[in-house]
Amino acid sequence: MSKENTLDEHLLIQKYFSDIGSAYLAERNVELSVGDDAAVLNLNPDTQYINSIDTSIEDIHFLSFISPRDIAYRSCAIALSDLAACGANPSWYSIALTFPKADHLWLEDFSSGLNDFSDEYKIPLVGGDTTKGKLSVTVQVMGEVKKGKALLxxxxxxxxxxxxxxxxxxxxxxxxxxxxxxxxxxxxxxxxxxxxxxxxxxxxxxxxxxxxxxxxxxxxxxxxxxxxxxxxxxxxxxxxxxxxxxxxxxxxxxxxxxxxxxxxxxxxxxxxxxxxxxxxxxxxxxxxxxxxxxxxxxxxxxxxxxxxxxxxxx
Amino acid sequence: MSKENTLDEHLLIQKYFSDIGSAYLAERNVELSVGDDAAVLNLNPDTQYINSIDTSIEDIHFLSFISPRDIAYRSCAIALSDLAACGANPSWYSIALTFPKADHLWLEDFSSGLNDFSDEYKIPLVGGDTTKGKLSVTVQVMGEVKKGKALLxxxxxxxxxxxxxxxxxxxxxxxxxxxxxxxxxxxxxxxxxxxxxxxxxxxxxxxxxxxxxxxxxxxxxxxxxxxxxxxxxxxxxxxxxxxxxxxxxxxxxxxxxxxxxxxxxxxxxxxxxxxxxxxxxxxxxxxxxxxxxxxxxxxxxxxxxxxxxxxxxx
Known part of the structure; x- marks a missing residue:
């Protein structure tokens, strides 16, 4: 295998994405940026906000024959896991869903999986985007920790x-x-x-x-x-x-x-x-x-x- | 065309995603959830935070032959446009990038587009995820407005x-x-x-x-x-x-x-x-x-x- 194919995700993010806009980290109250499980943001004096984003793709992160409900639940839980590793209390999430066609039964079942997830972690979905294409689910989650307490x-x-x-x-x-x-x-x-x-x-x-x-x-x-x-x-x-x-x-x-x-x-x-x-x-x-x-x-x-x-x- | 194919994105989000976890909106300090250009979050007493997420997909949101630099810049600007419509000052962004293979020249050029974007709007990239699959870029942006001032x-x-x-x-x-x-x-x-x-x-x-x-x-x-x-x-x-x-x-x-x-x-x-x-x-x-x-x-x-x-x- 050539070197470029064995580049792992961590190195890739490190190499191409770790310094983008880093001149603006301080003025935008970002304490920790690209490179840990999630970003740490200072939005108010006592609390730090933890942000993470994760994409799940059919046949890579979930099998195509599993139910839409499980696809939704699993994609969200995966994203939330990064917040768990930071010791954060989840606040809310948003999703960007790409799927091939608007099949109502499929969407209803998918939506049930989101409801299961919201109920389990007691957090609302606050926004989303839908696009047409090969099935994939990107979930952004935000949570909070007391200032200085994030597990890194x-x-x-x-x-x-x-x-x-x-x-x-x-x-x-x-x-x-x-x-x-x-x-x-x-x-x-x-x-x-x-x-x-x-x-x-x-x-x-x-x-x-x-x-x-x-x-x-x-x-x-x-x-x-x-x-x-x-x-x-x-x-x-x-x-x-x-x-x-x-x-x-x-x-x-x-x-x-x-x-x-x-x-x-x-x-x-x-x-x-x-x-x-x-x-x-x-x-x-x-x-x-x-x-x-x-x-x-x-x-x-x-x-x-x-x-x-x-x-x-x- | 059958009705399910003509369902537009707005109706679709309304129907399947607008009430998920809505029981937890108040306790999680969410003022406005799914359904406007972006979500409005009360994270500190004087400021409201505005969050939006947008996916751009090859051949739908950008042509496959345009440069990676333009793909990156365009995908980010599109997501930021929702914040503009809310009257928000951008704070930072994160991206979830799906692409077929780790091609260094492509990634370098893509990364230049992110740098252009960061410099133009003076905001840092705070996190990301990379996955293997058909080219698509999901950008999450967060910004702020003075409490009660968001344009809705x-x-x-x-x-x-x-x-x-x-x-x-x-x-x-x-x-x-x-x-x-x-x-x-x-x-x-x-x-x-x-x-x-x-x-x-x-x-x-x-x-x-x-x-x-x-x-x-x-x-x-x-x-x-x-x-x-x-x-x-x-x-x-x-x-x-x-x-x-x-x-x-x-x-x-x-x-x-x-x-x-x-x-x-x-x-x-x-x-x-x-x-x-x-x-x-x-x-x-x-x-x-x-x-x-x-x-x-x-x-x-x-x-x-x-x-x-x-x-x-x-």
């Missing part, structure tokens, strides 16, 4: 413990099943109806030193934390929570897990366990931050694994 | 004069030329590099009683003002400013004119003329608001024209 990728410190929420790889396993069966039965919630870990994010404010949404793959995304924080990480494959015994690199780094990977100093571990119990969300320690500037994945025999692969959008 | 569609009153900025139909004429020549020379600015009428919108706060961006067609969009304001309008074809003599309905209602149509009471006409002179933006009176609840277009002989057609997205 940049705060991880040596010896911090690394945690991950939920079970890793279930969406990948369910997607494989769905592709085989082409039949959308029950039992595919990790893929079809992912939950944005909003409550967990809110609890982690003041506890986590850094956080990231791991939708592009646990290892790839944790690596972004390491880069932003200028640290390294030792992660133990055996400690990563999965629902099957065979913890392949593909399984744990497949993406589509709308979970949070975060770091916290060791003295916070009792609090982390407490949050996990209170919310009923599994939180698992998977390794430790190091001063090596390198992410190392350690296999069952204690050997360093090859990390050349990883999910790339292009 | 709903304030037009009987006997208000109706004005339009700029020259109508030039984008349509240029698009026809471009399709013929397939060659992007100079002289196509109305289509390739439309300007969002931000300064005009800012000046119209406290002067206009209603305003709308006329990108979907002057008549179609003015009709939305009539509906929102519960009034009618008499528009004189001969008064509509065009650069050619033959003022066909197709020409004046073709869309792609990123101009503002607004209403103001007669006693504001000197101020309106003054703004036009000061900004160097043509502003033309084209008719009057009536109490008929009907939009009537009057031809050169004083006869009522048939208004069945109009630009529809689907």
């Amino acid at each position: 990728r940049s705060g991880a410190k040596e010896n911090d413990l690394i945690y991950v929420s939920g079970v890793i790889g279930d969406a990948f396993l369910q997607l494989k099943e769905l592709k085989k069966s082409q039949n959308q039965d029950t039992g595919f919630d990790a893929y079809l109806n992912p939950k944005a870990q909003i409550e967990l994010g809110l609890e982690l404010v003041d506890i986590a030193s850094s956080a990231i949404d791991i939708s592009d793959g646990l290892i790839q995304d944790l690596n972004l934390v390491c880069k932003s924080s200028d640290v390294g990480a030792d992660v133990h494959l055996s400690m990563i929570p999965t629902s099957v015994e065979n913890k392949t690199l593909e399984l744990i780094n497949s993406g589509d897990d709308y979970q949070i990977c975060f770091t916290a100093s060791e003295d916070k571990s009792a609090k982390v366990n407490n949050i996990s119990a209170r919310l009923g969300v599994p939180i698992t320690e998977i390794g430790k931050i190091t001063n090596t500037r390198e992410l190392t994945l350690i296999d069952h025999e204690g050997n360093k694994m090859d990390l050349e692969s990883g999910y790339s959008h292009f | 569609r709903s304030g037009a009153k009987e006997n208000d004069l109706i004005y339009v900025s700029g020259v109508i139909g030039d984008a349509f004429l240029q698009l026809k030329e471009l399709k013929k020549s397939q060659n992007q020379d100079t002289g196509f600015d109305a289509y390739l590099n439309p300007k969002a009428q931000i300064e005009l919108g800012l000046e119209l706060v406290d002067i206009a009683s209603s305003a709308i961006d006329i990108s979907d067609g002057l008549i179609q969009d003015l009709n939305l003002v009539c509906k929102s304001s519960d009034v009618g309008a008499d528009v004189h074809l001969s008064m509509i400013p065009t650069s050619v003599e033959n003022k066909t309905l197709e020409l004046i209602n073709s869309g792609d004119d990123y101009q503002i149509c607004f209403t103001a009471s007669e006693d504001k006409s000197a101020k309106v003329n003054n703004i036009s002179a000061r900004l160097g933006v043509p502003i033309t009176e084209i008719g009057k608001i009536t109490n008929t609840r009907e939009l009537t277009l009057i031809d050169h002989e004083g006869n009522k024209m048939d208004l069945e057609s109009g630009y529809s997205h689907f």
Whole structure:
């Protein structure tokens, strides 16, 4: 594969989009711009606003045979997951929907999925745009945090413990099943109806030193934390929570897990366990931050694994 | 054509998206939601924030052979035009870019267009998402107005004069030329590099009683003002400013004119003329608001024209 095809989304955004209009960041009250899970905006003295935008495309982010209701719900939950990783309380969302033709049954079902989403997170849809074309859904979400409290990728410190929420790889396993069966039965919630870990994010404010949404793959995304924080990480494959015994690199780094990977100093571990119990969300320690500037994945025999692969959008 | 194919974007958004999560509008500080040019959000006591999202798709909103720089600039200006029509001062924007492959030259040129846009309106890009697929650009823009000052569609009153900025139909004429020549020379600015009428919108706060961006067609969009304001309008074809003599309905209602149509009471006409002179933006009176609840277009002989057609997205 040529280099230009292996350029991942993060590098691409970094290279072409990270400095556009940066001269106007201060005068427009933008505290954090392109490069974290979301942007941080100072719109009033006590609160910071967190903004994120995400596109979901047929056959890439959702299968074409899943219901419009699930397409809508999933596209919104995916976008909201970036806000969860910032510790933000969601405020509202807008969508830009592109679809091939105005089919009323389809639109009604899609609209039900938006209603499910609005009801679950108690936020209104405030605007939208519809255009004709291949099915895709772009969702913009905005939320708020108390000033200075946003969870960012940049705060991880040596010896911090690394945690991950939920079970890793279930969406990948369910997607494989769905592709085989082409039949959308029950039992595919990790893929079809992912939950944005909003409550967990809110609890982690003041506890986590850094956080990231791991939708592009646990290892790839944790690596972004390491880069932003200028640290390294030792992660133990055996400690990563999965629902099957065979913890392949593909399984744990497949993406589509709308979970949070975060770091916290060791003295916070009792609090982390407490949050996990209170919310009923599994939180698992998977390794430790190091001063090596390198992410190392350690296999069952204690050997360093090859990390050349990883999910790339292009 | 079946009814479902003629459903226009406005009706479609109204029908399927206008009430989603509306139970949470008040608690999330949303003053105006789906249905105007943009949403109005109360995020701090003195300022209201205006949010809009717009998708531009290859072969629909821009021709495939125009330069990536023009694609980027045009997509952003189109989205910003909704903020202009609200009288908002732009704050920042984010983009979701879908494109088939990571071509560095293409991306560099696209990125230059974003820089042009950022520099022209002095706003930073604060975030983005890139996905693989057919070329499309979704731009979200946010701006601010003083509390209660947003220009909306709903304030037009009987006997208000109706004005339009700029020259109508030039984008349509240029698009026809471009399709013929397939060659992007100079002289196509109305289509390739439309300007969002931000300064005009800012000046119209406290002067206009209603305003709308006329990108979907002057008549179609003015009709939305009539509906929102519960009034009618008499528009004189001969008064509509065009650069050619033959003022066909197709020409004046073709869309792609990123101009503002607004209403103001007669006693504001000197101020309106003054703004036009000061900004160097043509502003033309084209008719009057009536109490008929009907939009009537009057031809050169004083006869009522048939208004069945109009630009529809689907």
